[in-house]
Amino acid sequence: MFLGQRDGRISHAGLPYDDITWYDIAGQPFGIASYFNAIVFGDANNIVDIKGAFAVGRDFVSPRGFSLAYGNDGKLTETGYSPVSVRFLVGRNISMEGPLVVIGHVVAGGSFRAAKGSTYMIGKDGRSNQIQELMDLYQAQNGSPYWKPADRGNHYAISSYDVPRYIPADRIGADVTRFFNEARESIVDFHQCITGLSANGEVIDHFHEKILRGNDPIQNVFIIDARPNGILNKELRFEIPEGSIAIVIFRTGNNAHIQYGLWGEERLANRTLYVFEDASNIYMEVPAAIWGSILAPSAMFHGHQTGGHVSGNAALGSFAVNARSGFEFHLYPFVGGVVCEVPEQIPPPAPAAPRVPVPTPTPPSVVAPIEECPSCPEPEPCPPCPPAKPCPEPEPCPEPEPCPPCPPDKTRIEYRPYPVRVPVPCPGSRTRIIYRKIMVREKVRDCKIIPGKIFGCIWGCSCRCSHEYIVKLYKICDESKEYICSEMVGTCGCFEFEVPYDDCYALEVCPKGRPKNIKDCKPMLTLKNVGVSNLMIVN
Template structure:
């Protein structure tokens, strides 16, 4: 999982509403409703440790460790945020997570469910007075404590599994999860077949270490890489296409595709790049690669590299497997859509012709492949994409996707509420109001680092040699070495900022920690900040540089502590003159 600092802004669209788990297509998107997921796997998956967006697995999911879902990176493309109703972790089979499952959003399971103690889900607020009761109903579990209830954390609710594993059973919300994945697979397969029928309109230059894809279509540029018979992808991929256009790469490899290069694609074009593995049954990542772009391979098993790697884009796979020691991740660069294929494939431009009183029919089959003006009787499209109903199983006109459906009559005892998740392995640090602090010394800036001046290089004087008329002539002399300028090292510390993170406890149990920052003046401690972090998280304080500070990390509930308890703290920036940790 990325060790980044997380933020709280809320958006919709990452995940699907828990009270409307039904599949529908989205025009121009091969991922359909799965565009709301970072990754959708139709079979089994295992050992994924971090998914920045949402995740859906149609089969079983197993992990010997924990997994975080829905936490955007500091420099991520989208700010995910809390939501009252969006599902961001959904499994159609059995779920077994031996470590904590931490999700910013709802969790839905359709089979047996096991997650370690410390599993936590963060649910946004919708303003309804009965939302807490609704969440209690959704996450009630057999054998759970009678004192359990969702915790109100100010701007969100916290669903904790401190007693028994908790999740929303599919039958509790009357969701046909099996039918959802069946319809999703049929739709994605149909759109994939449609893309495979698109004509190639770009060229590929084969260089020593990369394939350069060149196209000039302002809408979409289609390329085809044939890696048969061995399926070896041994070079990088770089596209030179018009700004804003799509890059569609059709890869033909045979049953096994072997990714043997460290970088595939470019970050700047990641959300407009689509890799379609046409015939691969297995995709092997044989280097810990960075794949920038979306992957469409609903028929294939993806084998992650044993030491890690990541895919930045929307992903649809048949199944996923990776070594238990890997740190495989999926980053949220959702595919923008807008693919034109099937009956909506781009047609050759037909020039406008003046109307004629009596048009004479002309045989349509005599049209050449290049666009020419035709009588208005029967403009014939290019022979490549035949005019026919779209190959996707559902009609092209789809019900408009709704980010969060309006309040609907719900069959549950309580009124329908639309909870939505926003995963953060820790509730966002929340500053608490404090008594006015005693005055601290006036803020001063951190002493500026000055670089020594570079000594001047001595000049050479020209030697005058007598000629009939004396003329100054420079004579080559022994080279004079200029003094070496001293290096000026960059200051890596940001003044006035105290920034660090807590990564749990030595006892491996879940604790809440109180983070307190004091200023010290004349042997008096003055409390400046106080934040509470659940299990693990980061803190950041801005203070004057020229003062003395004490940072205390204490358990919020000392009754749960034991002799082996000790917080794991890392300090990433100490930009003050005097600092002490206790």
């Protein structure tokens, strides 16, 4: 039975332990792996929490604990207790120093090690022999002879208070190596098909965001080419018809660098697919919130050292993150429905064999006379060829004229004067500043600063807390400052002001809602365009 659910319900997470088999699903790039929050074909480590199920083709290693399948709200809304669903499937070895807590079964193809206190919660199916079946599945060498699953009312608890317990793959006849090989082959084929799609949506590029706008009611395809450096440093915002899906194809080269904290939004998470066409490494360089699924079956994903999340399915070559990171996968399964079909190549029909006329049989009593073919006339002889004419003698080439002597190398540097305002103390006053124009000569060159624009970004705070920031701009007038305008900026945000070039300005950056007990709170600020004659920073 599909998904092995004996109670008739289909879970949103995991596969049945009695049918760990790969199945393709029409229009679904992740195939049956869409029932896993993430599938990693190589090694993975150090993840602290996954809201759905998790599959690792090789080894999983962690110096701490790991929880799976509690659902996005922690109330099992998207997962639930299941009598048969495997929520943690590992092709080879599991090695953890902390406890493993899973709402579902744990299956591994190799060895298993986890701390005492590891617990798996298994749903009830109403059969009288379910406890004995669970004891057979989780039998462990050197385990207590008095061990048995604990009855928790609406589920059973498999505890590892005496020895580590799990289900060896060979105990249930599961060929996990074949499962991951077939999964990789299927997902890679779908990945190649998707990266061959043509864009039918428009990418509108602004200074801090990209608006991805499409009008196809079924499928909107966008292509973002970030080669050669692979830097993705802008917010992604979608404008697509309700009910349609969005496919974003990234062309980054070997290394992709995620440097902005927000992609997509929650309401579109299960209808958004991010496809990395050619990346071998994906670096999450900020604790980003990625709403949507990631298809990168040949890439290694490097999670951010402090946190971040991917809300959707993910198919990755391998996964690595710092042991102190709070990185998570959230359960927003991709809806599928991708239109990506490679037309079948139909060979041309073979040429028909020449038809041979079948002679009409002659009755034995009648002999048909044989007519002789008429003789062909002799062809007329060809006329004699005219004699060949000799080729004319080639005319000698004229002698080339000598090149004129090169003029001496004289590199001319042009200088242009422009006034620079320099503060000079005013007689009789200690604080008043006047400005005097002096002429300075500089080499003529292309100006890369946009005049009249003050543009910068805030990347965090020295106190390591997340703040909103108020960026205020003042105009300095003699001994006072005049307020012009301000902007509210979030964590990893940018600001921009347009003002006249010739005045003197002060920029004030203050964290909003800063705790009183934190004194060394200093924002990390980058100014990318200072298009005014005088600017000072006030903190």
